[in-house]
Amino acid sequence: MPKLHTQFVCQECGRTSVRLLGRCPSCSGWDTMVEEVINVSTEKRSNRPLSASGSKPIRMDEVTDETEERWQLDLTEFARVLGGGIVPGSIVLLGGDPGIGKSTLMLQVATEIAQNSPVLYASGEESARQIKMRAQRLSRTEKKDVSSEKLYLLTETNLDVIFSHVEQIKPALLIVDSIQTVFLDGLSSSSGSVSQVRECASRLRELAKSVGIAVFLIGHVTKDGTIAGPRVLEHIVDTVLHLEGDRFQSYRLLRSMKNRFGPTSEVGVFEMQERGMEQVLNPSEAFLAERMAQAPGSSIAVTMEGTRPILVELQGLTSPTSFGNPRRTTNGMDYNRLLLIIAVLTRRIGLCLSDQDVFLNVVGGLRVEEPAADLAAALALVSSLKDHPVRADLALIGEIGLSGELRWVSHMEIRLREAQKLGFKAAVIPKRLRANFATPEKFEILEARSLDQAVKMAIKIK
Numbered sequence: 491m492p493k494l495h496t497q498f499v500c501q502e503c504g505r506t507s508v509r510l511l512g513r514c515p516s517c518s519g520w521d522t523m524v525e526e527v528i529n530v531s532t533e534k535r536s537n538r539p540l541s542a543s544g545s546k547p548i549r550m551d552e553v554t555d556e557t558e559e560r561w562q563l564d565l566t567e568f569a570r571v572l573g574g575g576i577v578p579g580s581i582v583l584l585g586g587d588p589g590i591g592k593s594t595l596m597l598q599v600a601t602e603i604a605q606n607s608p609v610l611y612a613s614g615e616e617s618a619r620q621i622k623m624r625a626q627r628l629s630r631t632e633k634k635d636v637s638s639e640k641l642y643l644l645t646e647t648n649l650d651v652i653f654s655h656v657e658q659i660k661p662a663l664l665i666v667d668s669i670q671t672v673f674l675d676g677l678s679s680s681s682g683s684v685s686q687v688r689e690c691a692s693r694l695r696e697l698a699k700s701v702g703i704a705v706f707l708i709g710h711v712t713k714d715g716t717i718a719g720p721r722v723l724e725h726i727v728d729t730v731l732h733l734e735g736d737r738f739q740s741y742r743l744l745r746s747m748k749n750r751f752g753p754t755s756e757v758g759v760f761e762m763q764e765r766g767m768e769q770v771l772n773p774s775e776a777f778l779a780e781r782m783a784q785a786p787g788s789s790i791a792v793t794m795e796g797t798r799p800i801l802v803e804l805q806g807l808t809s810p811t812s813f814g815n816p817r818r819t820t821n822g823m824d825y826n827r828l829l830l831i832i833a834v835l836t837r838r839i840g841l842c843l844s845d846q847d848v849f850l851n852v853v854g855g856l857r858v859e860e861p862a863a864d865l866a867a868a869l870a871l872v873s874s875l876k877d878h879p880v881r882a883d884l885a886l887i888g889e890i891g892l893s894g895e896l897r898w899v900s901h902m903e904i905r906l907r908e909a910q911k912l913g914f915k916a917a918v919i920p921k922r923l924r925a926n927f928a929t930p931e932k933f934e935i936l937e938a939r940s941l942d943q944a945v946k947m948a949i950k951i952k
């Protein structure tokens with residue numbers, strides 16, 4: 491009997507060690523090392539002689555253009571995040587919190603593709619009946635009759651068995667729900683461990699590349715927001731998608747974090763409804779739907795999500811601190827950004843916020859990371875403190891610098907056009923110093939050099 495070789499692998503970062511270490515030297519995680527058996531057959535794979543390899547170089551101009559081969563989808567928001575459709579032979583990882591709607595979204599994609607080509611949905615999490623029930627729930631809205639003749643469901647976690655079914659069915663699309671539940675027999679570590687996840691993903695990748703089927707992997711996300719198991723997984727796949735959203739809101743954002751076939755930071759907006767994920771084709775309208783225009787403390791920012799401008803409402807509230815330290819709370823915006831804005835408001839405008847609790851909220855569960863929303867955030871706070879509304883038909887765009895100056899932001903033209911499209915009449919923007927751009931017609935542009943000027947333009951204090 492051959493001797494078993496084992497090693498200890500950090501489940502967070504993948505570092506290996508021959509001894510059990512309490513603390514991983516690479517990522518400093520405590521108690522993250524797990525013993526795993528080294529599989530000799532998989533370890534030896536790379537040692538094969540060069541001549542045995544079947545690959546052969548081809549000329550660049552002989553390579554077919556993959557963009558023409560993309561599968562278009564009715565679910566255009568999904569296609570857009572992928573860069574214009576599903577690329578055959580690609581492997582995509584879809585991550586997100588539990589219960590956010592990953593399986594629902596993939597099932598919708600699966601039923602759509604299955605109208606033309608066979609699809610295999612391998613689930614290690616739910617039984618075929620459960621998936622069918624979900625599919626029925628989804629199909630109730632569809633106007634067209636969903637024929638699911640070509641959609642095959644498989645409840646299986648053994649990857650070799652899944653492969654044998656792939657050989658039989660020859661699907662165009664394979665969905666593995668989730669990568670943490672599948673395992674390879676050759677490896678004795680439990681499913682979900684780093685080595686299983688990594689090995690399974692590379693096998694699936696080989697499958698995608700060699701047979702030319704598109705593979706989607708669903709992945710769980712750990713508490714701190716990374717895809718469980720591994721960063722290593724992100725290197726193996728072509729595209730990493732992330733489905734996120736506020737648990738208590740129905741909006742879901744699908745972002746691409748890495749994409750070998752299209753732009754990253756592209757965003758698709760969905761709404762989780764009774765009957766599945768509905769795409770939101772005009773997100774700005776959706777995010778502004780419940781706005782009370784004349785309320786103090788509300789302002790409109792135009793942020794860019796990928797190549798698409800989205801108007802969001804920011805709400806600020808200041809209220810006198812009862813005792814102790816004043817509190818600062820943000821929802822949907824960076825906490826430190828709020829502190830910076832408060833500091834600038836205090837020092838450059840002379841606003842007294844040291845005895846006020848400050849709350850800042852991005853409406854609709856969106857996360858705004860862009861500094862271009864600074865101006866809107868600042869004005870929401872000023873408006874709340876002074877108890878005067880911001881002009882209702884005004885959009886606010888600009889980054890705030892530490893000296894209280896307004897700084898130019900990119901894509902100004904696209905932002906302004908989106909604001910106009912949604913019925914806004916004017917915008918406060920930073921003063922143009924270098925940039926030149928075409929302003930939309932019948933749209934008032936108010937240029938402010940500093941935050942102070944912007945406040946005077948946006949809030950009319952009698």
Ligand code: TYD
Nearest residue numbers: 588589590591592593594624763764765766
């Ligand atoms: P699911 O796709 O199972 O999430 P994940 O695979 O990411 O864990 O979605 C689960 C949630 O979605 C569940 O709380 C119920 C809700 N849901 C709807 O609101 N409408 C629907 O049509 C479906 C299928 C699910």
Ligand code: MG
Nearest residue numbers: 592593615667
């Ligand atoms: Mg699921």
